[in-house]
Structure formats: structure tokens, C-alpha cells
Amino acid sequence: MINQLFGNFLVKTGALTRDQLERAFETQKKVRVKLGLIAVTEKLMTLEQSEEVNKLQSVMDKRFGDIAVEKGYLTDDQVGRLLGLQGNQYLTFAQAVTDNGFMTLKEFENAFNEYQKALAFTATDMESLKSGDSDRIVxxxxxxxxxxxxxxxxxxxxxxxxxxxxxxxxxxxxxxxxxxxxxxxxxxxxxxxxxxxxxxxxxxxxxxxxxxxxxxxxxxxxxxxxxxxxxxxxxxxxxxxxxxxxxxxxxxxxxxxxxxxxxxxxxxxxxxxxxxxxxxxxxxxxxxxxxxxxxxxx
Amino acid sequence: MSRILIVDDSRTSRKILRSILEDAGHEVIGEAMDGQDGVNKFKELRPDLVTLDITMPVMDGLEALRCIREVDGGAKVIMVTAAGQQNKMIDAIKLGASEFVTKPFEPDEIIKMVNKLVKVVE
The missing domain is CATH 3.40.1550.10 (CheC-like)
Incomplete structure (x- = not known):
């Protein structure tokens, strides 16, 4: 539900066109969220740290989580929790929008903050929204x-x-x-x-x-x-x-x-x-x- | 194959039930839209089996069940209801209902139930 709610907000504010939103929804069905994106949206890593690990991944035969732990950016427990979030609707939507090049992750997160202001939601409310759980959203x-x-x-x-x-x-x-x-x-x-x-x-x-x-x-x-x-x-x-x-x-x-x-x-x-x-x-x-x-x- | 009478005030439920039963090779010989209509059609058609909705106008399913059992003490009747109506289900058991199905319908569950009861009839 969060992809629909926030997606329509993005169209309303001109951040996405209706066509881009529909394409993002299509992409979202196939997407598997990258651990780096989850780590950044969960505020466990900065965008710069995530990009650094991505670059290292291109020259090392190691998984994102392993490198992030080696660099001291994440603990093993945090990696485990982040892996559990890979099917999350908010995150798959973020991945779909950024993979299509419609918005950067930074722009996406800023827009989500604007959405929070527009609805006058608290930080706890936003966590409920991001959970994708209708029992918490409704x-x-x-x-x-x-x-x-x-x-x-x-x-x-x-x-x-x-x-x-x-x-x-x-x-x-x-x-x-x-x-x-x-x-x-x-x-x-x-x-x-x-x-x-x-x-x-x-x-x-x-x-x-x-x-x-x-x-x-x-x-x-x-x-x-x-x-x-x-x-x-x-x-x-x-x-x-x-x-x-x-x-x-x-x-x-x-x-x-x-x-x-x-x-x-x-x-x-x-x-x-x-x-x-x-x-x-x-x-x-x-x-x-x-x-x-x-x-x-x- | 059995000859079945469907008693339900909802056209949607009658249509879905008919489709499930006919797809499994049973013959729906009649439909009734309330309990009174159902009792009349039971007397007229003498089906092998009746599916009987509980919540209906004019005459509800419990009263219709009582009337049908008066006509034929061995009538095979499957009660149909939404979930959450346990009290009425208990009343229906006391009145001699054979089985229950709850909405929304699960085709496999209904066919299994019908086949079991038809076997008894045969």
C-alpha cells in the first residue's frame, strides 16, 4: 500500500509522471532490493559508505554485507536484519524508482520527508508506513x-x-x-x-x-x-x-x-x-x- | 452425480455454488431465494441434497431446515453461512444439518463434502 500512497504523492508533486509511476510498479514486481539501499534508508550507513562498498564489490568477490562488516559499517546482526527487509514494499519501490533513473535515492528520501510533512505524520507513523503492513498503515x-x-x-x-x-x-x-x-x-x-x-x-x-x-x-x-x-x-x-x-x-x-x-x-x-x-x-x-x-x- | 437444490437469497452465492457443483458433475435442479421458497421447491423437486443459506429474508435457513426435516427426516442439508455464526451452527446441528460451509466458498471443501453425503445417499 505504501508504494501506491507515496507513488501518488510523487505524481501529485510532479516528482514522477503517471507513466513513470506505472513503470516503477512494473519494475517493482521483479525487483530484489540491494542491501546498500536498505542500509541507507534504514540510516545504518551513509550514501557515501554504500557507494564505497559498491565500488569495492566490483573488484572483490564478496557480498555487500561481508564488505560492510569488514569495513566496520555494519555488524553481522544488522546485516541479518537488513536481509530480512529485502521484500519490503517501500524498499522495493525505492529500488524500482532509482533503478529506472526516475529519481536518485537522495531525491527519493527527500520526497518521503516532504510526504511526512504534507500528512503531518510523526517519525513513528513513517516507520509504520514503511513497514508495508496494512494493519499498521490503516x-x-x-x-x-x-x-x-x-x-x-x-x-x-x-x-x-x-x-x-x-x-x-x-x-x-x-x-x-x-x-x-x-x-x-x-x-x-x-x-x-x-x-x-x-x-x-x-x-x-x-x-x-x-x-x-x-x-x-x-x-x-x-x-x-x-x-x-x-x-x-x-x-x-x-x-x-x-x-x-x-x-x-x-x-x-x-x-x-x-x-x-x-x-x-x-x-x-x-x-x-x-x-x-x-x-x-x-x-x-x-x-x-x-x-x-x-x-x-x- | 447428485441432484441438488440451492437455497440462498444472494444471486452471487447461488451462481458461484452452481458453478462449483456443475463443474464437479452434479446437477443443480433448482434454486430458491428464501427459506419459504426453498421448502416449497424441496417438496416439489425432492433433491438428493440441499445447500441452505442461514441468513435469509422471509424465512431464515434454520426455520427452513426445520420444515425440510419435517417433510423428510433423512434430508441431506449443507448449511451455508459466513464465518462467526457459531450459535446458529449449533442450532442447525440440533435441527439435523448434515454439514456446514462458510463463505467465501472453497470449491474443494464443498465438493468433498457433497461427495461424502451423496455416497451416503447412494
Missing amino acids: PLFLPDDVEELQKEHILIAVRTLLRLIDSDAYIGRASWVSSINTKGVAFQCLVGDQNSDSKVALGFIGEDNALLSVADTFAKEEFEKVDLDSLDAVAEFINCINGMFATKVSSKTFLDMLPPIYREGSVTVTGGRMLKLPIYVDGNELQLLSTYDGMINI
């Missing part, structure tokens, strides 16, 4: 006053979407809303049993045909428009998410899953205090709607 885009259970519900939704719909999906900043006018909605409410008054709901909306990016992939079908058939597919996807959430919380409370609801055409969606999270799937913007201690209504 909370950065949620308001501070989201309940833990609601956060867990959203994390499961994003994880499931990345797993079943689009592994390149990414998110925007979430916000609280009380009602939204849209065209086409699918959602499902879950209610506690007699021992609990829990009420939660999860839904998806999207302008134009954006919801088809979920419907088509989930149902393995090419729908022509957002109609009751395609919304049924979205609703079934939501049903799967909610099933996983109900399982997750089952040690604390039993949540009865009500039949999913979906409507085509213009509709006003209300939910008291609804969290709206933009999710970008296959180039389309969807909105994930989530309530906690309340239902979604239309």
Missing part, C-alpha cells in the same frame, strides 16, 4: 477517536479487500459523516444477542461504476453497471468481511448478522456517526462506511 488514516472494535472491523475489511479484490488497493483519510447522498449502496448490520446491545454496520458506496471493481472481482463476472445483481456481489463480499469480524469478537460478544441490504439509484445513507474511509481499487474511489453502536439506514 490506523494512521483513521481519526483518533475511533473505538478499538471499530478499528478492528475496518482493518479486517481492508485486509480482506487486499486479499480478495485488489492487492494494490490503498486508502485515504477517513472522516466522520452523518449522512451521504450517493448512487448505489450495499451494507450489512450486525446486532448483539440478548446479552449485548452491540450494533455495528459496514457498507460500501461509490460514484459512477466504482463499486463494479469489487463486484466484478468477487463474483468473477463482468457486470455492465451498478444494479441489483452487481450490488448483491458487493453485499456478499461485505458478508464475508463481517463473518470474519464476528469470529474475531466472538469470545467477547455474539453478533447476529442481519441479511445484507443493497439499493440501486439515488439514495441517502444515514448512520448517526458514520466513519467514511476512501479506498482506491483499480483506479476507482470507493467509500467504506462503518458504524459502531449504531446501524446504517437508507
Whole structure:
């Protein structure tokens, strides 16, 4: 997700063209990150030290890590940790962008600092972003006053979407809303049993045909428009998410899953205090709607 | 090969299930969109096996299971549900459900289950 988030920032600020970004994504699929780049981005070596080791490598039959240890730039433990980061999404993206000559590593790192300022993220937040772990990234885009259970519900939704719909999906900043006018909605409410008054709901909306990016992939079908058939597919996807959430919380409370609801055409969606999270799937913007201690209504 | 009735309010689920079952050589002899419709079609078609969604409007899967077992105490019924509905699964076991599958569907799991139950039928 970090490659999509930061990549789009680079396009927005003019550091990369859209075409360069797409090419970098293609390269990223094949890339194996060089240890030197990881060492520099992890701030264990300077760029100059990395370049020095690279030069030595060209005349010595030794691995980068071995030379860096010999020179006293890294310890064996650090080399081991850096090797573990070679599949990291941020680093593979950095490698893809620099290998293509679109930016130098210095420019890439400077741009990442600019990205931090633009989003007002802390250094810890940036480490979470660089981890590439959606469970660490998603909370950065949620308001501070989201309940833990609601956060867990959203994390499961994003994880499931990345797993079943689009592994390149990414998110925007979430916000609280009380009602939204849209065209086409699918959602499902879950209610506690007699021992609990829990009420939660999860839904998806999207302008134009954006919801088809979920419907088509989930149902393995090419729908022509957002109609009751395609919304049924979205609703079934939501049903799967909610099933996983109900399982997750089952040690604390039993949540009865009500039949999913979906409507085509213009509709006003209300939910008291609804969290709206933009999710970008296959180039389309969807909105994930989530309530906690309340239902979604239309 | 067995003759199967699919009862599910979701068109998507019915379509995916039909595809999985037909690809494995079974015949889907009917589809129903809610529990009441499912009970009626069970009486009419007398399938070898029923797949029955739990969460449905009009009549849910548990009530439909009870009605089907009243018609035929030996009916083979696979309950279909999203994960996280253990209480309802327990209720369904008490009512005589044969097996369970959870969404999203795993084709191998479903076929293995169907074949096992059909063998019993045959």
C-alpha cells in the first residue's frame, strides 16, 4: 500500500509522471532490493559508505554485507536484519524508482520527508508506513477517536479487500459523516444477542461504476453497471468481511448478522456517526462506511 | 452425480455454488431465494441434497431446515453461512444439518463434502 500512497504523492508533486509511476510498479514486481539501499534508508550507513562498498564489490568477490562488516559499517546482526527487509514494499519501490533513473535515492528520501510533512505524520507513523503492513498503515488514516472494535472491523475489511479484490488497493483519510447522498449502496448490520446491545454496520458506496471493481472481482463476472445483481456481489463480499469480524469478537460478544441490504439509484445513507474511509481499487474511489453502536439506514 | 437444490437469497452465492457443483458433475435442479421458497421447491423437486443459506429474508435457513426435516427426516442439508455464526451452527446441528460451509466458498471443501453425503445417499 505504501508504494501506491507515496507513488501518488510523487505524481501529485510532479516528482514522477503517471507513466513513470506505472513503470516503477512494473519494475517493482521483479525487483530484489540491494542491501546498500536498505542500509541507507534504514540510516545504518551513509550514501557515501554504500557507494564505497559498491565500488569495492566490483573488484572483490564478496557480498555487500561481508564488505560492510569488514569495513566496520555494519555488524553481522544488522546485516541479518537488513536481509530480512529485502521484500519490503517501500524498499522495493525505492529500488524500482532509482533503478529506472526516475529519481536518485537522495531525491527519493527527500520526497518521503516532504510526504511526512504534507500528512503531518510523526517519525513513528513513517516507520509504520514503511513497514508495508496494512494493519499498521490503516490506523494512521483513521481519526483518533475511533473505538478499538471499530478499528478492528475496518482493518479486517481492508485486509480482506487486499486479499480478495485488489492487492494494490490503498486508502485515504477517513472522516466522520452523518449522512451521504450517493448512487448505489450495499451494507450489512450486525446486532448483539440478548446479552449485548452491540450494533455495528459496514457498507460500501461509490460514484459512477466504482463499486463494479469489487463486484466484478468477487463474483468473477463482468457486470455492465451498478444494479441489483452487481450490488448483491458487493453485499456478499461485505458478508464475508463481517463473518470474519464476528469470529474475531466472538469470545467477547455474539453478533447476529442481519441479511445484507443493497439499493440501486439515488439514495441517502444515514448512520448517526458514520466513519467514511476512501479506498482506491483499480483506479476507482470507493467509500467504506462503518458504524459502531449504531446501524446504517437508507 | 447428485441432484441438488440451492437455497440462498444472494444471486452471487447461488451462481458461484452452481458453478462449483456443475463443474464437479452434479446437477443443480433448482434454486430458491428464501427459506419459504426453498421448502416449497424441496417438496416439489425432492433433491438428493440441499445447500441452505442461514441468513435469509422471509424465512431464515434454520426455520427452513426445520420444515425440510419435517417433510423428510433423512434430508441431506449443507448449511451455508459466513464465518462467526457459531450459535446458529449449533442450532442447525440440533435441527439435523448434515454439514456446514462458510463463505467465501472453497470449491474443494464443498465438493468433498457433497461427495461424502451423496455416497451416503447412494
